[in-house]
Amino acid sequence: MLTMYDVILRPVVTEKSNYQNGKLHQYVFRVHNEATKTQIKDAVEKLFNVTVTRVNVAVMPAKSGRRMRRLVVRKAPYKKAVVWLKEGDSIAEFEGVK
Amino acid sequence: MNIEVNTLENREVEIIVHVDDEKVENAKQVTARKLSKNMRIPGFRPGKAPYHILRRYFSDEGLLQESLEELAQEAYRTALEKESIVPAVPGNLTDANVQERPIRFTYKVALSPEVDLGDYRSIQFPYELPEISESDLDAEIEKLRKEHSVIAEVSRPVEAGDLVTLAYKSYLDGDDEAWEEENDVELTVEENAENEPAPGFAIALIGAEPNSETTINLSYPEDFINKSLAGQPVKFVVTVQGVKGRSLPALDDDFAATVSADYATIDDLRDDLREQLQNHREQSYNGEFQNKVFQAMRDQAKIVYSSLLVDHEIEHQLEHFDERLKSSRLSREDYYRMTGKNEEEHHNELREQAENTVKSNAVVDSFVKAEKISIDDAELLESYGTRLRGMGIDISDVEAEGFRSREILNYFATDLLNQKLNERLLAIGSGKAPAIEMLAQLANALSEAVGAEPEEEDEAPVAADEADA
Numbered sequence: 308m309l310t311m312y313d314v315i316l317r318p319v320v321t322e323k324s325n326y327q328n329g330k331l332h333q334y335v336f337r338v339h340n341e342a343t344k345t346q347i348k349d350a351v352e353k354l355f356n357v358t359v360t361r362v363n364v365a366v367m368p369a370k371s372g373r374r375m376r377r378l379v380v381r382k383a384p385y386k387k388a389v390v391w392l393k394e395g396d397s398i399a400e401f402e403g404v405k
Numbered sequence: 406m407n408i409e410v411n412t413l414e415n416r417e418v419e420i421i422v423h424v425d426d427e428k429v430e431n432a433k434q435v436t437a438r439k440l441s442k443n444m445r446i447p448g449f450r451p452g453k454a455p456y457h458i459l460r461r462y463f464s465d466e467g468l469l470q471e472s473l474e475e476l477a478q479e480a481y482r483t484a485l486e487k488e489s490i491v492p493a494v495p496g497n498l499t500d501a502n503v504q505e506r507p508i509r510f511t512y513k514v515a516l517s518p519e520v521d522l523g524d525y526r527s528i529q530f531p532y533e534l535p536e537i538s539e540s541d542l543d544a545e546i547e548k549l550r551k552e553h554s555v556i557a558e559v560s561r562p563v564e565a566g567d568l569v570t571l572a573y574k575s576y577l578d579g580d581d582e583a584w585e586e587e588n589d590v591e592l593t594v595e596e597n598a599e600n601e602p603a604p605g606f607a608i609a610l611i612g613a614e615p616n617s618e619t620t621i622n623l624s625y626p627e628d629f630i631n632k633s634l635a636g637q638p639v640k641f642v643v644t645v646q647g648v649k650g651r652s653l654p655a656l657d658d659d660f661a662a663t664v665s666a667d668y669a670t671i672d673d674l675r676d677d678l679r680e681q682l683q684n685h686r687e688q689s690y691n692g693e694f695q696n697k698v699f700q701a702m703r704d705q706a707k708i709v710y711s712s713l714l715v716d717h718e719i720e721h722q723l724e725h726f727d728e729r730l731k732s733s734r735l736s737r738e739d740y741y742r743m744t745g746k747n748e749e750e751h752h753n754e755l756r757e758q759a760e761n762t763v764k765s766n767a768v769v770d771s772f773v774k775a776e777k778i779s780i781d782d783a784e785l786l787e788s789y790g791t792r793l794r795g796m797g798i799d800i801s802d803v804e805a806e807g808f809r810s811r812e813i814l815n816y817f818a819t820d821l822l823n824q825k826l827n828e829r830l831l832a833i834g835s836g837k838a839p840a841i842e843m844l845a846q847l848a849n850a851l852s853e854a855v856g857a858e859p860e861e862e863d864e865a866p867v868a869a870d871e872a873d874a
Contacts, residue, residue, distance in 0.1 A: 321448030325455055 314342045314350040318400060319387060327389065328401050338364070338388045347388045355398045361391035407507075408484045416516045417711045418490060419499075422480040423507045432472040432479075437463055440471065469503060477501060480510050493517040494717040515711035518767035522775060525833070528701045532835035534690050537682045545678055550653045553663055559650040563613045567594045568649040571610075575602060576640045584639075589646070603639060604629075615645045695827045698834035703768045710763055718759035719752055769826065777844050778825050780818060789817045 316337045318324075324335040338347055344362040351359050369384040392398075407423040437459045442452040446462065477498055485492065496514035556568060563569055570591050574583040585602065592600045598607035603623050613619040624638040625631075654660045661668040668674045723737075730740055741747060772778075793799070832838040 319448075320458065322450060322453050324448075325458070329455075 309339060309342060309346060311346075311350045311353055314339050314346050315354060320401075328398075332392060332394070334390045334392065334398050334401060336388050336390065338386050340366075340384075340386050342386060342388070344388075347390065351390050355400075357396035357398065358393035359390050360393055363389040363391075365389075406480065406483060408487060410484075410488050410490070413513075415711050416519055416709050417713065418514050418516060420481075420484050420488070420490070420496070420512045420514060422484050422510045422512070424476060424480050424510065426507055428479075429469070429472070429476065429508060432476045433465075433468040436468055436472040436475070473501060473503065476508075477510050481512055484512070485514075490514060491517070493711070494714055497713065513713065515713035515717075517770070518708050518710035518714065518763070520709075520767050520771040521707040522702065522768070522771055523705050523707065525702045525705065525772070525775075526838065526841075528698055528705065528834060529836045530694065530697060530701075530834050532694065534687055537679055537686065541682060542675060542679055545682060546656070546675070549664060549678075550656070550660070551651075553660065554651045554653045556649050556651055559648050560615060561648070561650070562615075563594055563610050563645060563648055564650065565594050565608075565611055566651055568592075568651075569594055569607075569610060569645060570647040570649075571643055571645050573602070573641050573643040576642070577634075578638045602641065606641065610643070610645070613643065613645050615648050617644070619643045619645065691827075691831055694834055695830040698830045699765075699768070702772070702830075703764055706764075706768050706771075708764050708767050710767060714763045715756065715759045718762050719755045722755050722759060773822070773826065776829055776841070778822065778829060780821050780825065785814065785818055785821060788821045789814070792817070 316339060319335040319337055327333040327335060334351075336347075336351075342350075342364075344364055347362050347364070348359045351357065365387050367385050367387050369381055371379055371381040373379055406425055406428070409421040411419040411421070413419055434456050437456055438452065440463070441454055441459050444451060444462065446454045446458065449458070481496060481498070484490070485496075492514045494515055496512045498510060499513050500509075500511040502509040502511075559567075568591065570589060572588040573586075573590065575585040576582075577584045587602070590600055592598045592607055594607050594610055596608060597604070601607045603625055605623055606621065609621045609623065610619075619642075621641040621643060622638065623641070625634045625636060627636050629635040654663065656671060658670045661671045661674040664674060668677065727737060730737060737748075741751070829838065
């Protein structure tokens with residue numbers, strides 16, 4: 308049974324997510340593999356005290372690489388959520404160190 | 406940006422600049438962006454991470470330290486511009502206070518020296534150009550005769566100045582066996598001749614008959630290069646194989662014609678030679694005279710200058726010194742090791758010369774201004790053209806090929822200005838200089854005639870660097 312605090316794992320900070328929250332007012336999180344859109348919406352609203360208008364989720368595929376030519380390592384697949392907030396709301400954790 | 410300017414003594418000013426926090430913040434952002442270009446930040450391509458992400462990787466103090474140089478440079482530039490200060494040499498940052506806000510930079514800047522030339526126009530020396538005497542002329546002609554002498558085989562005993570071919574065997578004290586044996590040695594019979602086996606050998610040959618054996622007894626001097634031979638007596642058994650004598654040409658019209666086809670008679674040669682000698686002597690005498698006047702002017706002038714100028718000049722000299730060392734593949738450390746000097750001693754050695762250069766430059770600068778010495782484009786081009794003609798080039802060709810670069814013109818401008826400066830020094834020293842008021846009128850009339858503004862001393866800074874009268 309997933310609690311609200313298990314749903315959101317961490318924010319995704321990349322060039323793309325930076326563009327999304329700067330220009331599109333969308334926030335990107337890595338979420339639990341079994342989390343649903345509703346759970347994500349509830350969790351974000353509760354944790355950051357904002358209003359969520361839309362949630363998109365995507366399961367990012369597993370990727371594999373090699374270490375020292377031979378050893379194949381596999382990165383696990385994970386679920387990513389793009390959360391759309393109501394106009395005027397923001398999440399301070401994304402704004403960086405003040 | 407708040408700027409304070411305090412005037413110090415010796416033509417120095419202290420500039421204190423308080424930099425706004427906003428400027429500091431901007432500088433930090435620029436620095437962070439610059440640094441991030443060489444960093445890998447997960448999720449971002451190099452140089453693409455935004456400032457708020459970068460701040461997680463850099464500390465505030467670190468960024469500030471990194472930005473200081475750029476900030477200090479910019480503050481310096483702005484302060485000079487706003488306060489219209491013209492430094493004579495690049496200023497020094499003496500203090501940077503970054504603990505307090507707003508941060509504060511303190512600079513020490515040297516202004517151009519203040520020169521009071523005094524009554525330099527009263528500096529006069531007797532102008533006594535020495536005449537060329539008959540004996541000077543004779544000596545010169547004798548030199549020419551020697552240059553045109555004919556060397557021919559003779560069959561007489563050796564005389565001084567002859568060119569001798571010989572073979573010899575040398576015996577050290579009491580030895581029966583030859584210690585050294587040489588053939589076909591050529592040497593000129595004179596003091597300290599090249600190729601001679603022992604000092605005094607060549608002179609001892611005088612009087613030796615060709616194709617017969619002569620014995621010469623000498624001893625090596627105590628300070629001879631080869632230590633094992635020093636002080637030892639030595640016997641040379643010499644066979645003179647050939648003697649070539651030098652025969653001087655007779656002083657007649659033919660000799661004059663051989664020197665140059667321009668001379669018909671020996672008197673022509675003498676007259677021309679006298680003129681050449683006279684010109685040469687006049688040039689060197691004038692040079693010394695100008696130097697004397699300039700030295701007197703420099704000694705008399707009251708010059709106030711900053712020690713920063715001297716330091717800068719020392720640096721300049723050290724750069725030249727390094728270049729010279731580099732050409733012999735040495736570094737300054739090697740030089741110090743070889744000579745046993747240290748850097749401070751070296752600096753002190755250069756200091757006196759540097760001070761003289763600074764003073765001379767200042768005096769030249771203010772002398773050029775006081776005497777209203779200037780050059781215009783027409784003069785410059787004419788001098789350039791004359792010099793080019795001397796090298797067999799026509800100025801129009803050069804213009805066509807685009808060789809009239811700024812550097813070359815600057816070089817000629819300096820040269821021309823130096824020439825004018827020296828002429829004026831000569832005129833002042835010998836009491837023939839025109840009055841300054843007249844010069845000013847002349848300059849104005851000239852500029853009106855050309856239709857240009859009276860020329861300011863644009864070239865003066867160039868001259869000040871190069872001219873060393």
